[in-house]
Amino acid sequence: MNNFLKGLWREHPVFRQLLGMCPTLAVTTAAKNGLFMGLAVIFVLTFSSFIVSLIKHVVPNQVRIAVYTVIIATFVTIVDISFKAFVPDMGRALGPYVPLIIVNCIILGRCEAFASKNSMKSSIIDALGMSLGFSWGLFILASIRELLGEGSILGYRLMPGSWNNLIVMILPAGAFIVLGLLVAGMNKIEQVKEKQT
Amino acid sequence: MKETIKITSVLTFVCILCSFLLAFVWAQLQDRVIQNEKDYFQDSLSRLEPDSVKIEELNVSGELIYKLIDNNSRLLGYAFTATGQGYQDKITLLAVIDSKFQNLKGVEVLKSSETPGLGAKIQEENFLSQFKGINVETAVECLKTETKQPNQIKAITSATVSSRAVVRILNQKIEDLRAKLNNQTYE
Numbered sequence: 001m002n003n004f005l006k007g008l009w010r011e012h013p014v015f016r017q018l019l020g021m022c023p024t025l026a027v028t029t030a031a032k033n034g035l036f037m038g039l040a041v042i043f044v045l046t047f048s049s050f051i052v053s054l055i056k057h058v059v060p061n062q063v064r065i066a067v068y069t070v071i072i073a074t075f076v077t078i079v080d081i082s083f084k085a086f087v088p089d090m091g092r093a094l095g096p097y098v099p100l101i102i103v104n105c106i107i108l109g110r111c112e113a114f115a116s117k118n119s120m121k122s123s124i125i126d127a128l129g130m131s132l133g134f135s136w137g138l139f140i141l142a143s144i145r146e147l148l149g150e151g152s153i154l155g156y157r158l159m160p161g162s163w164n165n166l167i168v169m170i171l172p173a174g175a176f177i178v179l180g181l182l183v184a185g186m187n188k189i190e191q192v193k194e195k196q197t
Numbered sequence: 198m199k200e201t202i203k204i205t206s207v208l209t210f211v212c213i214l215c216s217f218l219l220a221f222v223w224a225q226l227q228d229r230v231i232q233n234e235k236d237y238f239q240d241s242l243s244r245l246e247p248d249s250v251k252i253e254e255l256n257v258s259g260e261l262i263y264k265l266i267d268n269n270s271r272l273l274g275y276a277f278t279a280t281g282q283g284y285q286d287k288i289t290l291l292a293v294i295d296s297k298f299q300n301l302k303g304v305e306v307l308k309s310s311e312t313p314g315l316g317a318k319i320q321e322e323n324f325l326s327q328f329k330g331i332n333v334e335t336a337v338e339c340l341k342t343e344t345k346q347p348n349q350i351k352a353i354t355s356a357t358v359s360s361r362a363v364v365r366i367l368n369q370k371i372e373d374l375r376a377k378l379n380n381q382t383y384e
Contacts (some may be wrong), residue, residue, distance in 0.1 A: 055211075060204045067211050074215040078222050085229035088237065095310060171312065 003122050007129030013106045014137035014179075015186040020106040024138060025175040027097050031154045034142030036090045038135025040083070040098060042128070044075045045107050049115040049127035056116045068111045069102070076101045106134055137182075144178050145169045238291070238307070242276055245293040245303040249273055258377040265293065272296045277374060278307065281366035284358045286310040288319070290366055294333070298375055304328040304367065316359030324353055324360070333371050339364040 013019045023041075027033045051071050059067050080098045083091040091098070101107065110130055115123040143153045149169035151159035168174050242249065242263075249265035255275070263276040274295045280287055289308040294301050306320045318324055327350040331337060338349045339361045352360035 059207055059211075060200070063204050063208050066208060070208075070211055070215050074219055077219055081222055081226050081230060084233065085226040088233040092308075167315065171315075 003126045004129040007126065007131070007133040008136070009133070011130075012133045012137060012186070013130050014134055014141075015183050017106075017109075018183070019109055020104045020134060022100060023097055023104060024141065025172065025179065027094055028138055028142035028145055028175060029170050030093075030146045030150070031139060031143045032090075033093055034138035035135070035154075036083070036087070036094060037097065038131070038138050040076075040079045040094075040101060041104065041106070041134050042131040043079055044072065044101055045110060045127045045131040045134075046124060047075050048072045048107055048111055049123040050120060052111045052115040053118060053120045053123035064116065065108075065112070068108060068116075072107050072111070073102045106130060141175070141178055141182060144182075145174055149174060241291050241305040241307060242293070245276070245291070245305060246273055252276070257374060258380065260374060260377060262374065274302055277370060279366045279370035281362065281369065283309055283362040284311050284316050284356075288359075288362055288366060290363065292328075292367060292370075294371070298371070298378070299332065299334055301328050301331045301333055301367075304363070306363075311356070311359045315353075315356045318353045318356055319359050319363050324350075324363075327351065328367075333368075336368045336372070337364050 007013065011017060014021075014024050020041075023037055027037045048068070048071050052068055055067075076099060079101070080091075083094070083098060110127060114126045118126070147153050147158060148166045151157055151163045151165055166174070169178070242252070242265075246265050248267045250268055251266040251270075253264040253266065255262050255264050260277070265273040265276055267273050274293050275298075276291065276293045278289055278291050280289045282288075286309070288306065288311070290304055291307050292301060292304045304325055306325070309317070309319065311317045311319060327344075328337075331350065332347045335348050338346070339352050339357075340349050341352050341357060344351050350360075350364065
C-alpha cells in the first residue's frame, strides 16, 4: 500500500521529484491532452515495470539500460499505434510527444530504481502509483492552463463571457508559471504537515 | 568471452522478442491507422468541396493532385496538398481550386505545430474562410490591415508569421502547379 501511495503524493514524480518535465510542460495546453498523456504513461510504466521485474535476474548488469530502453520503446510504440488507430484526434494533438515517452525519465527511473530490485507485485503497484500520480499532476496542470488560457476545461466553457483569455497560460511560459506555483503549494502543504507532527 | 556471449545473446533475444510483439500489434492495427488517415483526408476534402463524389489521382510532372468529379461526371476542380515551413515546424495544407485554376474553393490545415493560442489559429474558421472563393490569378497577399482587393487576406493578429507562411506555401504551390500544367498542355 505504501508503495502505491508514495507516487500519488509523498514522492510525486512531477511535483516532488521533478521528473518527466518535457511532457509535463509541453502537452498540458488542454486538459484532454494531459489526460491522454497520463493514460499513455500508466500503460507504458505498468507493463515496462512488470517485464523489467520479471527478467531482472536474467539481464546482465552491463546491458540492463539498453534492455530496459528496448522494452520501454516497444510499449511506447504500441501506445502510439493504438492512439493512431482508435483516437486519431488525440494522435494528432499529442504528435511527437507520444514517441517521446521513451525518454521520459519517470519510466526509466522507476525501472532502474525500483522494478529491477523488487518483486513483480510491488513493481506493478509502484508503477501504478507513480503513473497515476503523474496523471493527476498533468491533469491539474493542464486544467488550470486551459481554464485561464481558454476559459474552459475539457472543452466545456466555465469562465463568464467577459473573461479575457490569458494567452500566456497556453504558451510555454504559462506552463512554467503554473508548475512553479503547484510545486510551491505542494512544498507548503508538506511543511505545514511536518510542523504538526 | 563467456560473459560477452551472454550479454550479446540476452540483448539480441530481447530485441527479437520486442520486434515480434511490435510486428504483431502493427499487423492487427495497420488497417485502422491507414483508414483513419484516409478518412481525415476525405473529411477535409468534403468540407472544402461537398459535391465531389469521385476523386481521381492525377500526376502533373511528378506532383500528385486530385481531380474532383461530381454526380454528373463534371470536373469540379482540383485538390492538392502543399507543405512548407511555418513558424515552428512544417505546415501541410489541403486546398481545392476550380477547374480553371482561377479561384480557390477553400483551404484546410492537415498538419501543423504552430504556437497554441496564437499561430495555431490558422486552423480556425475565421482565418481559413477568407480563402473561400479568393482569386489566385495573381499571388495572394497577406495584409495586417483590412483587405481591399479580391486577392488579399487579413493576417491573424499577433500571428503574422504563421499567416504569411500559409499564404506563401499556397502561392508557391499554385504557381508551381500552374507552370507544370501549362507545360503539359503545350507538349
